Amino acid sequence: MTPPQLFNTPLEAGVRALLVLDAFAPQAFDLATLSLLDYYVVHTGDAGGPPSIHPENAARAGEYFVRRHLVEEGLLLMARASLVEQVFGNDGITFQAHETATAMIDLFGSSYNRRLAEAARWLAEEATAQGNDWFFQKLRDSLERWSHEIVGGASDNG
Amino acid sequence: MADRRRIIIDKLAFTGPERGPIEVSFQSGVNIIWGASNSGKSFVRKSIDYLLGGDLPTLPPEGQGVDNYLLWLTLPGGRPVTLRASALGGDIYKAEGHLYAVDQNSPGYESFSRKHVTSPNISRFLLSQVGFREALLLKNERAEKSPFSLRLLMRYLLVDETRMIDEKSLLLAYHIAITSEDKSLLKFLLTGIDGASIPQVRSGDQLKAAKEAKIELLSQMADQLRKLIDDTVETATVVAELTQAEREKAELLEVVNERQDSLDTLSAEERSLAADIRAYHARIAELKALIIRFDELASVYASDIERLDGLEEGGFLLQRFATINCPLCGALPQHQQHDHGLGGIEEQRHAVELEIDKIRVEARDLAAAIADAKSEIDSVENLIAIAEQELERHRLARKEAEQQEISARSIFKSASERCERFEVDLDNRQRLSELEQHVARINAESVRSRPRADGLDVNLDLSTSEAHELSTAVRAVLTAWNYPGAQAVHFEKGDQDIVVDGKRRRDNGAGVRALLHAAFKVGVLVYCIEKGRPHPGFIILDSPLLAYRPAEETRFGDLGDDDLALRNADVATHFYRHLNGLSDKAQFIIVENHKSDQDVVKPYHNYQFTKNPQAGRIGLFV
Numbered sequence: 001m002t003p004p005q006l007f008n009t010p011l012e013a014g015v016r017a018l019l020v021l022d023a024f025a026p027q028a029f030d031l032a033t034l035s036l037l038d039y040y041v042v043h044t045g046d047a048g049g050p051p052s053i054h055p056e057n058a059a060r061a062g063e064y065f066v067r068r069h070l071v072e073e074g075l076l077l078m079a080r081a082s083l084v085e086q087v088f089g090n091d092g093i094t095f096q097a098h099e100t101a102t103a104m105i106d107l108f109g110s111s112y113n114r115r116l117a118e119a120a121r122w123l124a125e126e127a128t129a130q131g132n133d134w135f136f137q138k139l140r141d142s143l144e145r146w147s148h149e150i151v152g153g154a155s156d157n158g
Numbered sequence: 159m160a161d162r163r164r165i166i167i168d169k170l171a172f173t174g175p176e177r178g179p180i181e182v183s184f185q186s187g188v189n190i191i192w193g194a195s196n197s198g199k200s201f202v203r204k205s206i207d208y209l210l211g212g213d214l215p216t217l218p219p220e221g222q223g224v225d226n227y228l229l230w231l232t233l234p235g236g237r238p239v240t241l242r243a244s245a246l247g248g249d250i251y252k253a254e255g256h257l258y259a260v261d262q263n264s265p266g267y268e269s270f271s272r273k274h275v276t277s278p279n280i281s282r283f284l285l286s287q288v289g290f291r292e293a294l295l296l297k298n299e300r301a302e303k304s305p306f307s308l309r310l311l312m313r314y315l316l317v318d319e320t321r322m323i324d325e326k327s328l329l330l331a332y333h334i335a336i337t338s339e340d341k342s343l344l345k346f347l348l349t350g351i352d353g354a355s356i357p358q359v360r361s362g363d364q365l366k367a368a369k370e371a372k373i374e375l376l377s378q379m380a381d382q383l384r385k386l387i388d389d390t391v392e393t394a395t396v397v398a399e400l401t402q403a404e405r406e407k408a409e410l411l412e413v414v415n416e417r418q419d420s421l422d423t424l425s426a427e428e429r430s431l432a433a434d435i436r437a438y439h440a441r442i443a444e445l446k447a448l449i450i451r452f453d454e455l456a457s458v459y460a461s462d463i464e465r466l467d468g469l470e471e472g473g474f475l476l477q478r479f480a481t482i483n484c485p486l487c488g489a490l491p492q493h494q495q496h497d498h499g500l501g502g503i504e505e506q507r508h509a510v511e512l513e514i515d516k517i518r519v520e521a522r523d524l525a526a527a528i529a530d531a532k533s534e535i536d537s538v539e540n541l542i543a544i545a546e547q548e549l550e551r552h553r554l555a556r557k558e559a560e561q562q563e564i565s566a567r568s569i570f571k572s573a574s575e576r577c578e579r580f581e582v583d584l585d586n587r588q589r590l591s592e593l594e595q596h597v598a599r600i601n602a603e604s605v606r607s608r609p610r611a612d613g614l615d616v617n618l619d620l621s622t623s624e625a626h627e628l629s630t631a632v633r634a635v636l637t638a639w640n641y642p643g644a645q646a647v648h649f650e651k652g653d654q655d656i657v658v659d660g661k662r663r664r665d666n667g668a669g670v671r672a673l674l675h676a677a678f679k680v681g682v683l684v685y686c687i688e689k690g691r692p693h694p695g696f697i698i699l700d701s702p703l704l705a706y707r708p709a710e711e712t713r714f715g716d717l718g719d720d721d722l723a724l725r726n727a728d729v730a731t732h733f734y735r736h737l738n739g740l741s742d743k744a745q746f747i748i749v750e751n752h753k754s755d756q757d758v759v760k761p762y763h764n765y766q767f768t769k770n771p772q773a774g775r776i777g778l779f780v
Contacts, residue, residue: 007465011506015472054461081476082483104479112468 013074021097164695187741192750197767198778274307296353632681668714669705669721676702
């Protein structure tokens with residue numbers, strides 16, 4: 001129906017990464033963490049949050065494993081527009097929202113983007129409440145579990 | 159002819175716990191036992207008879223210590239068997255092989271009854287060996303039957319000295335007058351025809367009792383029927399009522415059929431309506447499933463449009479902010495585009511706008527399709543409502559028709575029952591009149607005091623040609639024996655005996671009577687051999703040559719001219735020569751009660767019991 005080159009583009013991934021980094025600002029995250037959050041920002045329902053923005057089809061967990069490259073392209077696009085900065089430090093390469101990002105995000109009017117921004121905010125609040133490490137580990141674990149189910153294996157978390 | 163099925167008697171033996179076997183051996187052809195009287199000659203004959211199922215003979219004093227009789231036989235196919243019987247009587251025991259003792263451990267041991275019964279018996283055993291089938295002989299003129307047995311046949315295999323000269327018919331065993339059994343035995347021997355096909359006739363008293371019993375039974379049956387019949391009603395009235403009832407029944411059957419047809423039609427319509435309704439429901443379910451799928455598609459369209467809106471906005475703002483953040487753009491007032499490393503974002507934004515328009519068109523089409531489906535559902539639901547009303551109307555009509563059909567059927571059933579009652583009544587009347595006629599017929603029948611089976615004599619007497627052939631065989635035997643006047647000998651059906659030159663056998667002297675008797679029995683054997691009829695193939699004759707008795711012996715009447723004529727014709731010599739000529743087909747054991755010339759006897763296998771301790775064998779047991 002819809003040509004795939006419109007969705008799942010670096011632009012789309014970049015906008016999502018921008019929203020996530022802005023919600024978590026001033027924290028900087030590496031590519032792995034950003035890929036994880038890129039999944040959960042459209043699937044908050046899977047993390048025990050508000051209803052997911054994207055439909056909950058059975059193969060959704062597979063998205064996570066193929067998006068890493070796309071997320072990286074999106075971040076680089078945003079970096080070229082000076083909305084995101086790359087930080088080379090002790091944690092390797094991490095990314096951080098530029099202060100101009102908030103101004104741009106404030107201009108978003110479409111309901112889709114507003115909902116994305118809300119979902120990113122919810123993730124940031126949850127991470128603050130539970131502690132980043134703990135919360136991210138939980139998110140990783142549930143993805144693991146789903147990917148097992150997709151492969152057809154039995155759940156090992158009972 | 160050498161392969162004829164026959165029995166050869168090889169040896170008669172007597173044994174006792176403290177006596178070695180006493181034996182007399184025999185061979186095929188002629189065997190002669192002769193010598194002094196009271197030396198045991200006839201006891202040989204009696205013992206053989208006993209071992210073949212006959213009566214227990216009285217053992218002479220010299221036979222003290224003997225407790226078993228043995229008979230060695232050779233059956234068809236060269237099969238040797240031994241028969242044993244106790245000196246006290248009882249069953250006959252058989253073993254395979256020639257033995258001096260037969261008991262349960264002997265090979266092929268079997269125990270035989272003396273009588274021709276259903277269990278194993280000596281009669282059936284030996285008769286079946288030589289090819290006789292099971293047959294039924296007529297016993298009397300009422301066609302009672304008895305099985306053909308070795309005991310009956312024995313008169314043709316073994317003739318004692320009394321019967322040899324008896325004036326009564328040759329066909330007899332011990333009776334005084336000829337019975338059907340005697341005739342049918344000869345008929346069966348010569349032709350193989352028995353009395354199995356002739357129905358038995360009951361005696362006068364039996365018939366009278368049977369007649370009364372029949373009338374009694376039929377009258378009882380008639381009385382039973384009379385109880386069921388209303389005799390105040392004429393049969394003609396019943397017939398008329400039945401005709402009327404049958405007409406009504408036929409009319410009612412038409413009504414039943416009509417109502418059944420209309421019921422069938424209604425049921426069929428009802429079924430087709432119900433099928434229509436099911437089809438409508440199926441169509442609605444189909445449409446609803448379609449709408450669900452359409453709705454899903456619409457929500458996909460909606461979310462795609464939202465997502466694309468977000469993209470378009472993101473692309474637009476990204477370009478703006480890239481320009482804002484660009485130190486170059488800030489410094490250059492010219493409205494020139496320069497790439498901020500965002501190549502392709504603009505084209506993408508444009509493509510997204512076009513895509514949104516396309517999806518909006520599709521979403522509109524989809525909305526129209528959903529609306530169509532919904533309105534179709536409405537119209538089908540309308541159809542269902544109409545069909546259900548129709549169905550209800552049909553259901554009521556069918557119920558009505560069912561009721562009508564049931565009532566018509568029950569009326570028809572009672573009409574059928576009425577018809578049946580009349581039919582049964584008429585049937586009873588018919589049977590009653592048949593019974594009454596039957597009783598009248600039986601009453602009119604007279605019972606003969608001595609009923610006979612129809613055509614029995616015709617069936618049992620030898621036919622003219624059979625009698626002629628038998629006569630021919632007997633004449634040939636007598637001719638071979640050099641019997642004077644043999645040409646004029648024939649078997650007379652009327653007398654059931656031999657007639658010589660118009661003179662009955664019984665009107666001859668004892669010597670001639672004996673010889674003619676022997677000739678008849680040998681003639682039957684020769685006839686059977688020539689015609690291929692079964693015959694055991696051995697004959698034991700006690701004193702056939704009575705004509706050679708000493709002149710001073712007046713027991714059988716004086717020697718007559720006819721006796722002398724036999725001697726003059728040297729009948730004895732010819733007699734033995736002829737019999738021995740049959741060696742390969744038959745066996746003869748001749749007891750000579752009188753000294754015929756020693757030279758006549760010598761050429762043949764013979765035993766002389768001398769009664770003289772100085773010469774030869776003194777007697778059987780000595």
